[in-house]
Amino acid sequence: MSVQGRERADGATCDLSVVVPAFNEAESLPELVERIAAAAASRGLDWEAWIIDDGSTDDTFAVTERLARGDPRVHGLAFGRNFGKAAALAAGFNAARGAVVVTMDADLQDDPAEIPALLDKLDEGYDLVSGWKQKRKDSLVKNQTSRVFNWFTGRMCGLRLHDFNCGLKAYRREVTQRVRLYGDMHRYVPALAHLDGFRVAELPVRHAARKYGRTKYGMARFVNGFLDLLTVYFLHAKRTSPLHFFGRLGLVCLAVGGAISLYFMVWWLMGNGLRVRPMLVLGLVLMVMALQFVSLGLIAEMIVAGRRPETEYRVSRRV
DSSP states (O other): OOTTTSOOOTTOOEEEEEEEEESSOTTTHHHHHHHHHHHHHTTTOOEEEEEEEOSOSSSHHHHHHHHHHHOTTEEEEEOSSOOOHHHHHHHHHHHOOEEEEEEOOTTSOBOGGGHHHHHHHHTTTOSEEEEEESSOOSOHHHHHHHHHHHHHHHHHHTOOOSOTTOSOEEEEHHHHHHOOOOTTGGGGHHHHHHHTTOOEEEEEEOBOOOOSSOOOOOTHHHHHHHHHHHHHIIIIITTTOHHHHHHHHHHHHHHHHHHHHHHHHHHHHTTOOOOOOHHHHHHHHHHHHHHHHHHHHHHHHHHHHHHOOSOOSOOOOOO
16 A cells, blocks of 8 residues: 555654754755655655754754745754754654654765655555665774674664664654654664564665765764663563563572582581682672662562553554
């Protein structure tokens, strides 16, 4: 079924919303909007574009205002300071009124001409289609670190994608209304959707070299990304039972600490004297940590039991 043929629900008033987080991307916006309009026109789509100015220090919002005056389908939001891409996407998702939402970066490295192919993939029955930049136009270091990041994220979340962090994605409206974004969680939208029961697919897309400005990402994003991955893993993959997560850590500590303590107990029963040894102290510390992990898991269970809604699942079919 085509995008135009879908029944609009949950407040959708147009076929397609394009959400574009932008931070100091004033030079690229006019060309980007022109190419979005051309891609939507190729399918006859009723569309809108939301440009989210994430605290830019250049003329990004002034350019957005000029574009909005020239085309009523273009809208903009501006943050008072830089809150990050996840916050920009969350604001865009909240403002978007399309039955389908497409996200892309503002730097022209994502090609709006790929939008029809993403929509076709959605029509195969998927809820989210993530782009896969097969031939990345980035530095060698960025390419290799991204490869490690994608492998590790896939192993942790149970969703095997080649490129979790591609900015070019297409979502059914239901996904954007359900997924909560904060911190640097924008990297894990496919994993979050997968863990909530949505069908996720991947589609190879073109990736262009940056035309204007310079990249906004630094090495700190890798540390933040790893910490956010732990958050995703715990709050989503293990949210049904925090005790399972903390209990396993406690059992590991108990097993190692118990083995060390048992060794020294046997050593003492054989008539040997005990002295304060680093390994003996380590064994005792691990057993105390085991007790703390189990206690933490029980406390988390009580918190989750008090706040858990009646249903945490998504019904995918109804008759």
